[in-house]
Amino acid sequence: MAARDYGQYSGISRAVELIGERWALLIVRDLIVGPRRYGELATGLPRIPSNILAARLKELQAVGIIRRAPRSRVIVYELTPYGRELEPVVLALGAWGFKALGDARSEQVITPDSLTIDLRTAFQPAVALELPATSYAARLGDNELIIRVDGSALDMTRGDGPVDVAFATGPAIHRLISGELAPLRAIESGEVEVLRGRAELLGRFASTFHLAA
Structure with a gap:
């Protein structure tokens, strides 16, 4: 998917290779809430550079985590069934991160x-x-x-x-x-x-x- 390759054959290392690039998990987080147009994703992540958003979307599509879908004459991004499996992971990670929110x-x-x-x-x-x-x-x-x-x-x-x-x-x-x-x-x-x-x-x-x- 991306340049990051840990050279290890394990589930954890592969998971981090798939969603560990900067902004990737926040894109997944927002798509858990619901399908989003490109502009909606950009608005919800106000500090993400447009080239990085475009790159992350292509990468996440390439590995089957998200897909593009037509909705009422516009194209939206949505999680695939494989990507939807990340939902309990994201919720658990959010609870863990909340403890250090400050x-x-x-x-x-x-x-x-x-x-x-x-x-x-x-x-x-x-x-x-x-x-x-x-x-x-x-x-x-x-x-x-x-x-x-x-x-x-x-x-x-x-x-x-x-x-x-x-x-x-x-x-x-x-x-x-x-x-x-x-x-x-x-x-x-x-x-x-x-x-x-x-x-x-x-x-x-x-x-x-x-x-x-």
């Missing part, structure tokens, strides 16, 4: 797709089963992520719509998920702004989505 730097951003994967990683279905069905909206800049929880079922989409509580967030959402920032304190400090709906449901959100740092 504080956000000013130049770091949270995208709707990256937050979607982080929330899927943090989702606690056993907790959600004991709670009423609840819908949330998390606003990231100009984007809004609709999060619907019904028992152990989790559905997340971009857009807007009726929800039980909507809140504006940023890096503080990771502190909320880790338990470092209590929901009430998040609201009082302005780190999370409740836009509409019942503010007390932010506590339910923090219980439903939790990862120990």
Whole structure:
């Protein structure tokens, strides 16, 4: 696939050869959320050079991890069944990396797709089963992520719509998920702004989505 060749005959070395090049795993992460056009991938990875994005897409296609597919007169990139097998790996890696996340730097951003994967990683279905069905909206800049929880079922989409509580967030959402920032304190400090709906449901959100740092 690429210039990297570890010269070892093992599953781990081959896996790193396939997805270990810079940006490759983040492309896979975003395609786990759903098929994306080239421009959508570029927007979701704002620091990736266009030539690197094009190269990674060709490489991932060449080894059967992703494919190009026509959708409503446009071409999108999507995971193949082989690429979809990476989903539990990506979620587990996200949980592992969360432990070393630290504080956000000013130049770091949270995208709707990256937050979607982080929330899927943090989702606690056993907790959600004991709670009423609840819908949330998390606003990231100009984007809004609709999060619907019904028992152990989790559905997340971009857009807007009726929800039980909507809140504006940023890096503080990771502190909320880790338990470092209590929901009430998040609201009082302005780190999370409740836009509409019942503010007390932010506590339910923090219980439903939790990862120990």
